[in-house]
Amino acid sequence: MPKIDVCFSPNLLDLYDLQGKTAVIVDILRATSCMVAGLGSGVSSILPVATLEECKALEIKGYICAGERNGHRVEGFALGNSPFDYMSEAVKGKRIAMTTTNGTQALVMSSSASQLLIGAFLNLSVLATYIKQQANDVVIVCAGWKGKFCVEDALFAGALAAQLPTFDIEDDSTLAARSLYESAQTNLYEYLLESAHYKRLSHLESGKDVRFCVEIDKFELVPILVGGEIIRAI
Amino acid sequence: MPKIDVCFSPNLLDLYDLQGKTAVIVDILRATSCMVAGLGSGVSSILPVATLEECKALEIKGYICAGERNGHRVEGFALGNSPFDYMSEAVKGKRIAMTTTNGTQALVMSSSASQLLIGAFLNLSVLATYIKQQANDVVIVCAGWKGKFCVEDALFAGALAAQLPTFDIEDDSTLAARSLYESAQTNLYEYLLESAHYKRLSHLESGKDVRFCVEIDKFELVPILVGGEIIRAI
Numbered sequence: 001m002p003k004i005d006v007c008f009s010p011n012l013l014d015l016y017d018l019q020g021k022t023a024v025i026v027d028i029l030r031a032t033s034c035m036v037a038g039l040g041s042g043v044s045s046i047l048p049v050a051t052l053e054e055c056k057a058l059e060i061k062g063y064i065c066a067g068e069r070n071g072h073r074v075e076g077f078a079l080g081n082s083p084f085d086y087m088s089e090a091v092k093g094k095r096i097a098m099t100t101t102n103g104t105q106a107l108v109m110s111s112s113a114s115q116l117l118i119g120a121f122l123n124l125s126v127l128a129t130y131i132k133q134q135a136n137d138v139v140i141v142c143a144g145w146k147g148k149f150c151v152e153d154a155l156f157a158g159a160l161a162a163q164l165p166t167f168d169i170e171d172d173s174t175l176a177a178r179s180l181y182e183s184a185q186t187n188l189y190e191y192l193l194e195s196a197h198y199k200r201l202s203h204l205e206s207g208k209d210v211r212f213c214v215e216i217d218k219f220e221l222v223p224i225l226v227g228g229e230i231i232r233a234i
Numbered sequence: 235m236p237k238i239d240v241c242f243s244p245n246l247l248d249l250y251d252l253q254g255k256t257a258v259i260v261d262i263l264r265a266t267s268c269m270v271a272g273l274g275s276g277v278s279s280i281l282p283v284a285t286l287e288e289c290k291a292l293e294i295k296g297y298i299c300a301g302e303r304n305g306h307r308v309e310g311f312a313l314g315n316s317p318f319d320y321m322s323e324a325v326k327g328k329r330i331a332m333t334t335t336n337g338t339q340a341l342v343m344s345s346s347a348s349q350l351l352i353g354a355f356l357n358l359s360v361l362a363t364y365i366k367q368q369a370n371d372v373v374i375v376c377a378g379w380k381g382k383f384c385v386e387d388a389l390f391a392g393a394l395a396a397q398l399p400t401f402d403i404e405d406d407s408t409l410a411a412r413s414l415y416e417s418a419q420t421n422l423y424e425y426l427l428e429s430a431h432y433k434r435l436s437h438l439e440s441g442k443d444v445r446f447c448v449e450i451d452k453f454e455l456v457p458i459l460v461g462g463e464i465i466r467a468i
Contacts, residue, residue, distance in 0.1 A: 008383055011246055015381045147249050149242055151406035172385035172430045176414055183417045196406045 003137045004167035006157040006174045010106045011147040022136045023113035024127070024160065026120070027143035028152040030081045031103025033120040033213040034066075038086030038096065039232050040122070040219030046230040047097045048104040055099045063097035070101060082209050083122075095229075102143040107225065110141050118223035118230060121156055121188075121216050128163035130222045130234060138167065140177075151195045152213075155181050155188065159216075188214040237371045238401035240391040240408045244340045245381040256370045257347035258361070258394065260354070261377035262386040264315045265337025267354040267447040268300075272320030272330065273466050274356070274453030280464040281331045282338040289333045297331035304335060316443050317356075329463075340377040341459065347373070352457035352464060355390055355422075355450045362397035364456045364468060372401065374411075385429045386447075389415050389422065393450075422448040 007016050026032055035046050047063060049055050052074055055065050066079035066086075073080030079091070081100055098104060110116060119127050119140070131138055140160060142153035158181030161167075161174050169175060184191040189211055224233035241250050260266055269280050281297060283289050286308055289299050300313035300320075307314030313325070315334055332338060344350060353361050353374070365372055374394060376387035392415030395401075395408050403409060418425040423445055458467035 008242060009246060011249070012243060012381065012383075015245070145406075147246065148405055149246075149407040149410065151410050154406075154410060170430070171382055172379075172388075173383040175428055175430075176383065176385050176388060176410070179417055180410055180413055183413055194409055196404070196409075 001166055001168045002135050003170050004140070004161055004164055004174055005138070005170040006140045006142065006154070006161065006177050008142050008149045008154060008173055009144040009147050010102075010109045010141065013109050013141065016139055018110060018113035018139055020114050020137070022115045022117060022131065022134065022138045023110040024117045024119040024131070024138060024140045025103065025107050025110060025143065026140060026153045026156050027100070027103030027106060028120060028156050028213050029150075030083060030209060030213055031098070031100040031143065032118045033122055034081060034083045034086045035118045035223050035230055036120040036122040036219050036221065037083035038091065039223050039230070040221050041087040042092035043086060043096055044093055045095045046223075047095065047228065048107045048230065049097055049099050050104060050108055052099055055097045058097035063095050064091060066096050067099040068101065083212055084209070102145060106141050106143040113139070116225035117233070119156060119160060121159065121214050122218045123221055124156070124159055125163065125217045126220050126234070127222050128160055131164060138164070145196070151180070152192055155184055155191070158182070159185070235400055235402045236369050237404050238374070238395055238398055238408055239372070239404040240374045240376065240388070240395065240411050242376050242383045242388060242407055243378040243381055244336075244343045244375065247343050247375065250373055252344060252347035252373055254348050254371070256349045256351060256365065256368065256372045257344040258351045258353040258365070258372060258374045259337070259341050259344060259377065260374060260387045260390050261334070261337030261340060262354060262390050262447050263384075264317060264443060264447055265332070265334040265377065266352045267356055268315060268317045268320045268332075269352045269457050269464055270354040270356040270453050270455065271317035272325065273457050273464070274455050275321040276326035277320060277330055278327055279329045280457075281329065281462065282341045282464065283331055283333050284338060284342055286333055289331045292331035297329050298325060300330050301333040302335065317446055318443070336377040336379060340375050344375050350459035351467070353390060353394060355393065355448050356452045357455055358390070358393055359397065359451045360454050360468070361456050362394055365398060372398070379430070385414070386426055389418055389425070392416070393419070
């Protein structure tokens, strides 16, 4: 049976061997939710970059700049880190260059995996089906918040693990993530109201983004990293 | 209000500022359970050391050598890492030098804290009372397993956080630990049967140690690190 593992923070990634495995990158609030919402709404590709400067430099190549630092939209960038930014008519058919505090960093740090997929509640079931069909070992990489554990990413990891019951559980993190999801699944939004990340976000805007980011199976696609850009695998 | 935080792995300790704070070191299976059981049964002090060589060298100074690597007792050492080893008549009134895979490492890495306490289910309530009386900020440091998240340490962190409801929660890790404990508290032993660590241990011996390590409030003491040695604070 293929194996499943959950890494709660990019700062723990050196303990995981990603070679030959599928890495699922998760940053529920809000990078990977934005990616799924964007590609599911007609964005043609998303190029993750580490720095604001790289991002800005891609504008003259026709990319739309997107990014946040500490939850705030970067000044001069067309898009921030709200999934609704990625679903507007203005970005349909466009390529986006994106940099975020945690999500794009997790992607870059997981580059030794044989395949990089993007996960969010918004594409949970189709992602699980895709992973089951491939039957490859999988490591769910939680982006966290500046290296720390984030409950929304762990909840998603648990939700995905629950949909892959035949996969062998490698570590306690998978067990814990699944338990967390089982206890919170009927009221995900209310659960996140307690979380540190929600409290950070709520200074910036309403809970509209958070409510959207915990909607399950709103989109039927699996984003995949190919040649440095995230596109639709299915 | 004082703050409470949970660090799920020593490998994440650089994200936490321990200065001026109380660190509670947790290695339920089995280092900190052994420390509580030993000091609660008449051991006079426990000296944590990082290496097997340091440990062995202390024998001629009158210390009893204790330690394990990968769950196995070290050859030539009088004690392993079973709490029952620490409760025998032979160690009463004696000083122990101890080295373990994860527990003593977590202690060494937390040395910037203003106070280091030892936590286990075995001394849960008396520890919580002691922390409440001091009203100092507290960081619960989970020893984990070779840097990875361990569910038994997280469960204990949640149990301790649940007894400190007036402390301000800093991060999601505390919220998650408390949730985990709430869902598992009525059947801690059965919950741990699923865990990776239990599976590792069960190759070595029966579940007797694990059953003992999840017994709550069996001892009425708080071990504290003073001058490099762990002794009874109360």
